[in-house]
Amino acid sequence: MGNINPSVDLQYHNAGHIALVVMDNPPVNALKHELRAGIAEALAKAAADPAVEAVVLTGTGRFFSAGADITEFNQPRRSPTLHDVIAALDAMQKPVIAAINGQALGGGCELALGCHFRLASPHARLGLPEIKLGLLPGAGGTQRLPRLAGVERAVRMILSGEPISAQEALADGIVDAVLEGPFPDAAIAYAERVVAERQPLRRARDREDKIEAARRDPSVLDKAAAPYLRRARGEQAPEFALRAIRGAIEKPFDEGLQQEGQLFLELVQGEQSKARRHVFFAEREALKIPDMPKDVQPWPVTRAVVIGAGTMGGGIAMCFANVGIPVEVVESDQAALTRGLERIAENYRTSVSRGSLSAAEMDRRMQFISGTLDFGHVAEGDVVIEAVFEELDLKKRVFAELDRLAKPGALLATNTSTLDVNAIAAATKRPESVLGMHFFSPANVMRLLEIVRGKATSHQALATALAIGKQLGKVPVVVGVCDGFVGNRMLARRTTEAERLLLEGALPQEVDAVVYDFGFPMGPFAMSDLAGLDVGWRIRKARGVKAPVSDALCEAGRFGQKTGAGYYRYEGRTPVPDPEVERIIAEASARAGITRRKISSQEILERMIYPMINEGARILEEGIAMRPGDIDVVWVYGYGWPAWRGGPMFFADSVGLRQIRDRLKEYAERSGDPLLQPAPLLEKLVAENRGFGSLAPQRLAT
Numbered sequence: 001m002g003n004i005n006p007s008v009d010l011q012y013h014n015a016g017h018i019a020l021v022v023m024d025n026p027p028v029n030a031l032k033h034e035l036r037a038g039i040a041e042a043l044a045k046a047a048a049d050p051a052v053e054a055v056v057l058t059g060t061g062r063f064f065s066a067g068a069d070i071t072e073f074n075q076p077r078r079s080p081t082l083h084d085v086i087a088a089l090d091a092m093q094k095p096v097i098a099a100i101n102g103q104a105l106g107g108g109c110e111l112a113l114g115c116h117f118r119l120a121s122p123h124a125r126l127g128l129p130e131i132k133l134g135l136l137p138g139a140g141g142t143q144r145l146p147r148l149a150g151v152e153r154a155v156r157m158i159l160s161g162e163p164i165s166a167q168e169a170l171a172d173g174i175v176d177a178v179l180e181g182p183f184p185d186a187a188i189a190y191a192e193r194v195v196a197e198r199q200p201l202r203r204a205r206d207r208e209d210k211i212e213a214a215r216r217d218p219s220v221l222d223k224a225a226a227p228y229l230r231r232a233r234g235e236q237a238p239e240f241a242l243r244a245i246r247g248a249i250e251k252p253f254d255e256g257l258q259q260e261g262q263l264f265l266e267l268v269q270g271e272q273s274k275a276r277r278h279v280f281f282a283e284r285e286a287l288k289i290p291d292m293p294k295d296v297q298p299w300p301v302t303r304a305v306v307i308g309a310g311t312m313g314g315g316i317a318m319c320f321a322n323v324g325i326p327v328e329v330v331e332s333d334q335a336a337l338t339r340g341l342e343r344i345a346e347n348y349r350t351s352v353s354r355g356s357l358s359a360a361e362m363d364r365r366m367q368f369i370s371g372t373l374d375f376g377h378v379a380e381g382d383v384v385i386e387a388v389f390e391e392l393d394l395k396k397r398v399f400a401e402l403d404r405l406a407k408p409g410a411l412l413a414t415n416t417s418t419l420d421v422n423a424i425a426a427a428t429k430r431p432e433s434v435l436g437m438h439f440f441s442p443a444n445v446m447r448l449l450e451i452v453r454g455k456a457t458s459h460q461a462l463a464t465a466l467a468i469g470k471q472l473g474k475v476p477v478v479v480g481v482c483d484g485f486v487g488n489r490m491l492a493r494r495t496t497e498a499e500r501l502l503l504e505g506a507l508p509q510e511v512d513a514v515v516y517d518f519g520f521p522m523g524p525f526a527m528s529d530l531a532g533l534d535v536g537w538r539i540r541k542a543r544g545v546k547a548p549v550s551d552a553l554c555e556a557g558r559f560g561q562k563t564g565a566g567y568y569r570y571e572g573r574t575p576v577p578d579p580e581v582e583r584i585i586a587e588a589s590a591r592a593g594i595t596r597r598k599i600s601s602q603e604i605l606e607r608m609i610y611p612m613i614n615e616g617a618r619i620l621e622e623g624i625a626m627r628p629g630d631i632d633v634v635w636v637y638g639y640g641w642p643a644w645r646g647g648p649m650f651f652a653d654s655v656g657l658r659q660i661r662d663r664l665k666e667y668a669e670r671s672g673d674p675l676l677q678p679a680p681l682l683e684k685l686v687a688e689n690r691g692f693g694s695l696a697p698q699r700l701a702t
């Protein structure tokens with residue numbers, strides 16, 4: 001408890017010479033109103049106190065401040081705003097020194113930039129992550145950072161949203177010193193020196209030297225921003241942020257600041273930032289299981305076992321090694337084991353050659369990974385993740401073995417994409433310990449982890465899987481048992497519709513262009529070529545299902561990138577539209593008795609998106625997902641749905657459910673496909689004039 005208010009403490013040191021203002025709003029010192037008001041009051045007191053010669057501003061715990069309290073975004077602004085507080089810093093006639101004790105992010109970083117000096121502890125980090133919420137730093141960050149660190153660094157920090165270390169901040173001139181000594185004592189000693197040496201106040205707003213080069217040559221800014229703008233495509237925030245930074249170069253400080261404020265306001269009120277904030281909260285919500293008792297503790301995981309050294313097994317093993325958890329890969333086949341371990345090493349070597357991993361770190365990670373043909377080693381795992389071939393009988397046999405050998409209480413997980421987790425669990429005498437951990441390929445890269453809760457899965461097993469997911473840096477989403485779970489089940493609707501579009505008259509490159517322009521990293525056909533067409537072909541043959549175009553491509557030996565040709569032909573990894581494919585498609589249309597027609601981009605887009613939304617509604621109806629937001633998280637982190645469009649269910653609400661229902665009806669009637677008929681939940685929400693966002697979290701049906 002502070003003496004200014006519950007969030008701010010004002011202390012006097014060195015015979016009242018130095019005022020120490022401590023922000024204390026656990027856990028992250030979010031800059032809520034009370035904290036802002038407290039800082040302003042403490043500054044005013046220090047300014048008025050003739051004994052005080054300098055002020056040190058610092059935070060408690062691991063945070064200087066993580067920035068704005070984003071729950072306040074949707075409320076009216078209350079003064080003092082962060083702007084007001086920083087203006088008060090600018091107006092101070094006594095030096096104010098930010099003692100950055102830990103993370104200084106967003107508004108917290110801007111607060112530090114508004115001080116006259118900045119000191120950092122060695123483990124401090126500074127960042128402006130607003131772009132990740134579809135925003136820009138709106139409290140002077142776009143104006144002060146270029147002045148302190150130069151245009152290139154400012155662009156990198158503001159447009160990537162990635163934080164930098166104290167050492168990098170020192171090298172760039174953002175902080176004045178990195179202090180080893182204990183905080184805040186070392187900072188107080190530094191403040192004494194500033195006073196004794198009568199160092200002039202160093203306001204970032206007055207600095208010009210670092211932006212002079214960009215002022216003379218505007219291409220400096222454009223060059224620095226180019227890679228970020230290329231990636232932004234339809235997203236507004238990067239372009240707005242760039243405009244704000246340009247203001248810092250071209251306009252007097254106060255005008256630049258005012259423009260920054262206007263740009264911020266436009267973003268914060270816009271749909272894109274709302275979408276990004278939705279994803280931000282949905283990701284955190286997804287970790288909450290409504291029926292989970294509070295006292296459930298996850299099983300501690302110090303060793304992992306992965307069964308199968310194939311594509312997925314290898315990637316999953318890397319996930320554990322990357323965070324320092326020893327992992328043993330158990331194989332049935334020596335050649336497969338050797339190949340698998342070699343592929344892991346190769347993956348790391350690629351990272352080393354790209355400079356994203358040091359050779360020493362690669363060695364360290366490799367030491368966490370071992371391989372064996374001896375199944376007895378599963379006894380060592382606190383968690384065992386099975387990633388053998390996708391065959392139910394094989395998986396059942398493996399789980400019967402795991403049941404016999406694994407230690408009591410160990411979590412037994414399957415990485416199956418399509419098989420019934422309950423059937424796999426039933427092969428053991430401990431189905432409560434069994435669940436699905438569905439990683440996405442490449443498992444060491446993709447962040448989504450679908451955790452499949454079986455009907456017997458215990459709370460402890462679920463809590464353990466969630467904890468492992470977090471430990472591995474994944475984004476876990478708990479889902480129910482069904483064919484394809486959430487992500488692939490919805491994707492299947494898109495795949496069917498994409499094939500239908502080809503038969504009716506579209507070409508792969510037309511469909512892909514629409515989906516790419518919507519914001520996905522690639523369209524459905526480029527994605528199929530990457531994954532390989534043969535996998536789906538084999539599954540369709542086993543299920544007696546046909547996809548005329550895809551089947552014809554496979555029959556022609558076109559399995560995608562791995563054979564150099566699929567829906568496209570490949571020059572290296574670049575897809576090139578192929579007249580041969582057009583011929584195959586035209587023939588398939590003719591065989592089906594379809595007269596090909598020109599299909600508009602609007603229709604393509606609707607048919608690529610709305611059937612998935614409809615399936616999402618069914619998933620909610622059946623209790624396969626707990627919340628619409630969970631589905632959004634699956635699509636953003638597993639399939640590259642553009643975060644600034646918030647995920648399919650959020651997007652549906654922004655389009656309007658009535659419109660989607662009407663279009664689906666029309667497509668259902670035209671195609672005769674009952675799966676395109678609007679889901680009952682969709683009909684119900686339309687009738688009640690509600691959106692998916694109004695649905696309360698539900699328990700999974702198990």
Ligand SMILES: NC(=O)c1ccc[n+]([C@@H]2O[C@H](COP(=O)([O-])OP(=O)(O)OC[C@H]3O[C@@H](n4cnc5c(N)ncnc54)[C@H](O)[C@@H]3O)[C@@H](O)[C@H]2O)c1
Nearest residue numbers: 308309310311312313331332336387388389390416417441
């Ligand atoms: N490839 C993907 O994109 C992807 C994505 C998510 C989930 N999955 C699922 O992951 C699992 C593995 O897929 P994959 O692509 O890695 O397959 P894969 O064919 O690359 O690897 C399977 C490995 O399991 C080994 N194996 C087979 N029987 C074994 C046994 N009894 N004991 C130990 N090892 C055994 C094989 O030798 C092979 O190395 C499947 O269930 C698949 O559906 C795959």
